[in-house]
Amino acid sequence: MTNIQFKWRGSVYECTEQWNEDFNTDYDYRVFKANEFKYLIAEGHYAVVEQRLHGIGKEKIDKNYYKKIL
Numbered sequence: 001m002t003n004i005q006f007k008w009r010g011s012v013y014e015c016t017e018q019w020n021e022d023f024n025t026d027y028d029y030r031v032f033k034a035n036e037f038k039y040l041i042a043e044g045h046y047a048v049v050e051q052r053l054h055g056i057g058k059e060k061i062d063k064n065y066y067k068k069i070l
Contacts, residue, residue, distance in 0.1 A: 002014075003031050003034060003035075004028070004030040004031055004034045005034060005069070006034050006037045006038050006041070007041075008037070008041065008049060008053065011068050011070060012068070012069050012070040013037075013053065013066050013067065013068055013069065014030075014034075014066070014067055014069050015029075015030035015031075015033045015034050015065060015066060016030070016064065016065055016066065016067055017030070018064045018065050019033055019065055033065070037049060037052075052066075053066055
């Protein structure tokens, strides 16, 4: 796994380049967001992770920022 990937419920997700495009920063924002997910999972904030990855109902929150790769 790379520093822009994280595991969730047996799958590997990757933060997309959309983070860097939208936030226009010299820092690779994907690394920050992947680390944030690793922290949320380790701390047991599973509802937050689910919401960010899959949205609530028909609304897909952040759907362009993450992709399932495995």
